[in-house]
Amino acid sequence: MLGNTYAGQDCAIARALEVVGERWTLLVLRDALYGVRRFSDFAEHLDIPRAVLSDRLRKLVTNGLLVRTTADDGVPVTYELTEAGRATWPVVHALAHWGQGWAPTSPERSAPRVFSHAKCATQLDQHGHCPACGITPDAGDVMITKPDPGAPPRRTDRVSAVLAGPEPHRLLSPI
Amino acid sequence: MLGNTYAGQDCAIARALEVVGERWTLLVLRDALYGVRRFSDFAEHLDIPRAVLSDRLRKLVTNGLLVRTTADDGVPVTYELTEAGRATWPVVHALAHWGQGWAPTSPERSAPRVFSHAKCATQLDQHGHCPACGITPDAGDVMITKPDPGAPPRRTDRVSAVLAGPEPHRLLSPI
DNA sequence: GACCTCCAGTTCAGTAATTGAACTGAGGCT
DNA sequence: AGCCTCAGTTCAATTACTGAACTGGAGGTC
Numbered sequence A, B: 001m002l003g004n005t006y007a008g009q010d011c012a013i014a015r016a017l018e019v020v021g022e023r024w025t026l027l028v029l030r031d032a033l034y035g036v037r038r039f040s041d042f043a044e045h046l047d048i049p050r051a052v053l054s055d056r057l058r059k060l061v062t063n064g065l066l067v068r069t070t071a072d073d074g075v076p077v078t079y080e081l082t083e084a085g086r087a088t089w090p091v092v093h094a095l096a097h098w099g100q101g102w103a104p105t106s107p108e109r110s111a112p113r114v115f116s117h118a119k120c121a122t123q124l125d126q127h128g129h130c131p132a133c134g135i136t137p138d139a140g141d142v143m144i145t146k147p148d149p150g151a152p153p154r155r156t157d158r159v160s161a162v163l164a165g166p167e168p169h170r171l172l173s174p175i
Numbered sequence C: 001g002a003c004c005t006c007c008a009g010t011t012c013a014g015t016a017a018t019t020g021a022a023c024t025g026a027g028g029c030t
Numbered sequence D: 001a002g003c004c005t006c007a008g009t010t011c012a013a014t015t016a017c018t019g020a021a022c023t024g025g026a027g028g029t030c
Helices: A012-020 A025-034 A039-046 A050-062 A089-102 A158-164 B012-020 B025-034 B039-046 B050-062 B089-102 B158-164
Strands: A066-070 A077-081 A114-117 A142-145 B066-070 B077-081 B114-117 B142-145
Touching (some): A039 A158, A050 A066, B025 B050, B039 B050, B039 B077, B050 B066
């Protein structure tokens, strides 16, 4: 972040934003919650400059939200969410809900994604709560669906293809 | 934001971050939810460059989260939250909760602020839910308290003085 | 009426972050 | 050997942020 950070802001919100508030960081976390794990998948799906992605992933690892693992045999480098990273789900869900309600959208765009409880398929309410079960599921127990599977795909990358597919996708399950 | 925005990100989260994701914007909203309404109070409490504050307030007005009112008789210019602005409370609360749980803090710092339901004084849970009443109150029904009122004040501006005072403060009530 | 203060900004030069495109280097496949 | 993928790095041009100083209107005071 720029020069001094949110210094002197003795406040949990400011501390959270130090970690999570930089440009692109919350979208990286969104994708990580969706199940994205590979550098190139983040890069393609987000249309983010690779230098910035590299920087954000490094900081998320440093701050303990992601773990970077590199298998000795072969290429794959993967970034996986830690408990601290998975705990950002309420923030991401709150943003998604606010965006659906209040951020301007053109009718051109496809229907919004819907989040539901994996165990009972009930749609989550605005607070991420499952009204049928009376609990607020963790990210790992949430499914994501597109309500109109017939809509033409807007992006052609691997991640968008999985998310736009006919079957619901469970958060955190690898893409 | 820089050059192109999060263009092509057909996603409610990206749309929300277009409005709310710039540096300082969520802290401005936090203060607005606390009840701050005046330019100079934001500036002092946030330690934000005045040019940036000016820009952020203007954009929040343009995007419909704040209304700027200027009384004809006398000085006061005030910024008040609209319904769209008040609806960001779940995002701010989720950030506060994540920050308290996961963002590093030094023991030097004073105890975290506590949010509770104004109607029954019960502390809100991690999802902003009141376990006693079984509802999730809107920002206007939330109180904010400091658990150790004896702690020395870290800041001396007007807003910090009110928030650090012995009495709980209701969100949205003017400071 | 001149002077002072408060408020809500604006202006500006220096510094830092972001962007997009090209490049690197390791490993695998044929 | 030649080509491909993956996970980054490098670099110049653009844009944003910072901190400090400045502006201009309104109100109060001697």
